[in-house]
Amino acid sequence: MNLQVFNRLTRQKEDFKPLVEGQVKMYVCGPTVYDHAHLGHAKTYVAFDVIVRYLRYLGYKVRYVQNITDVGHLLDTGEDRILKKAGALSLEPMEVVETYTHSYFDDMDALGVVRPDISPRASGHVPEQITMTQGLIEKKHAYVTREGDVYFDVTTFPEYGKLSGQNLDELVGGKRVEVAEGKRHAADFALWRHAEPEHLMQWDSPWGRGFPGWHIECSAMAARYLGETFDIHGGGLENRFPHNECEIAQSEALTGKPFANYWLLTGSLTVDGVKMSKSLGNFVTIKDALKIYQPEALRLFILSSHYSSPVDYSDAALKATQSGWERLMGAVRLVRYTRQNASEGDAAAGFEAVLDEHKARFAAAMDDDFNAPAAIGVLYDLNREVNTLLNSGETIGRPILDSIEQVYHKLGGDVLGIIPDEITETGTDAARQDGLIRFLIEMRADARARKDFAAADNIRNRLVDLGVMLEDRADGTVYKLQ
RNA sequence: GGCGACGUAGCCAAGUGGUAAGGCAGAGGUCUGCAAAACCUCCAUUCACCGGUUCGAAUCCGGUCGUCGCCUCCA
Secondary structure: OOOEEEEOOOOEEEEOOOOOOOEEEEEEOOOEOOOOOEHHHHHHHHHHHHHHHHHHHOOOEEEEEEOEEOOOOEOOOOOEHHHHHHHHHOOOHHHHHHHHHHHHHHHHHHOOOOOOOEOOEHHHHHHHHHHHHHHHHHOOOEEEOOOOOEEEOHHHOOOOOOOOOOOHHHHOOOOOOOOOOOOOOOOOEEEEEEOOOOOOOOEOOOOOOEEEOHHHHHHHHHHHHHOOOEEEEEEEHHHHHHHHHHHHHHHHHHHOOOOEEEEEEEOOEEEOOEEOOOOOOOOOEHHHHHHHOOHHHHHHHHHOOOOOOOEEEOHHHHHHHHHHHHHHHHHHHHHHHHHHOOOOOOOOOOHHHHHHHHHHHHHHHHHEOOOHHHHHHHHHHHHHHHHHHHOOOOOOOHHHHHHHHHHHHHHHHHHOOOOOOOOOOOOOOHHHHHHHHHHHHHHHHHHHHOOOHHHHHHHHHHHHHOOEEEEEEOOEEEEEEO
16 A cells, blocks of 8 residues: 555645655744744644654655744734843843754654754745745735835735635735735735844845745745755644745745645644643643653654644543553563563464564554554554463564564654653652662661571672662661762 | 634544444453452444435535634744
8 A cells, every 4th residue: 555645735635656756855844943842842743753754664765854943933013032032031032042942952852753854944044035035026926115025915826825725805804914014915925024223133135134024934945955846845734824825825936836745734732622832821841741751652642643633632631641651561561571581483473474464554554644543553452462472371482572572663663753662661760769779778677687697688789789889887777879 | 704624432532435443441350479460351333413315424415513723923
């Protein structure tokens, strides 16, 4: 079976055919770095992470570009969100950008999200954005106002609205947007804005000092690194209009070619049914969530719903997922443990057929528009088979255990990122270690009180082997770590 | 008001024409010194509701109700 994807542009499931056989060029709208990332970001980027991982698993050579927005993204008050933050913290705008870019990558690394191949910054691609804007003016798709703003003229692009199903006539009302000075049409959007002298991020342009509009960066950077037409454009569903729509309009008006062939958009993460967002204040940062839950459990939670569906966050749902994940890991742990002392030979080799069947079902699920929830179901089915085998009392040869481990490694690890190669136990921390050592010291004290010195010495010697030195004092026993 | 989704067991969730995956929780059982873990069995005659198409509908069509997203910054 071949990979099929639901293309938001055509609203149908289509066979996936990249422009160049064996290669995939993919762009995903990245974050605006003015604050720490929250679980909503985690949902989007974990979803695309698995899409990229699966494409690579299938053998595609993927170039994954995800931008960092560090300029031009304005609040509805007209303030630049990064400048606002910089003002509040008395920092250079680029200090804000650095801080939250690092924070974002730290969070993504912690979640096991594979880094994009290119993470271009908007501020580093102003010349490209200016060139593109000039091209649009030359082609009469954009106009310059007296103030030095440049707007895209939506009436020159009849397909405007094709991604979101919006109709220009219905947008005309502009009832909720105050039409900016100099705009010809309420739906026209800024490619370039003039800057007042006190505005901290500004560049020279043919239209005077200013800064790029928000939408143009994605078009410019996608073209720069992926070409005028590329395979997959991804992002959160909430950016479909106006952001994605504007990207299409700019790029296609300029090149006359399709911008992206497949549009994959992710559903939002909600809390009590309402979208998690900065503006609503109902967000949980990734850092806070990782204090409570294993990163793999968070990924599993996100991947338990299809990428295009919304996910509702709650502690109860996360806890249920964590329980399920721990059961999954129980079998993985048992396989690894059994493997240590397994003998060579083909005992239980018949299980190979079970593995093949589950691998095929897993691939069939993922081939169907990256259906991770169904693929996870297959993993649970396999888990039951593995547990049954390992608890059957049969001898199991090392080769088959290696094969099982390989399946976990590839499907659960490489593709979904929910089964780590090394299992770090929850709460393996200094406090727990200290408690365990103290407990052993107590057991040794009991043994000494019974004059069972063999047992007491055994405890002490075993601890020494583990690098824990005991010292008896008049008032008790202390330990130090080597 | 316009555009777009969604409504499947106590909870989460897959399934888009052929007779309801999987997970969590729960009940019973096997195993076990006791636990834990694991496994087995049970847990939706039914997919918001009402009509229609069809040999056959959770899936297609029409309507009703409800929830959400976008239309204004958001992944």
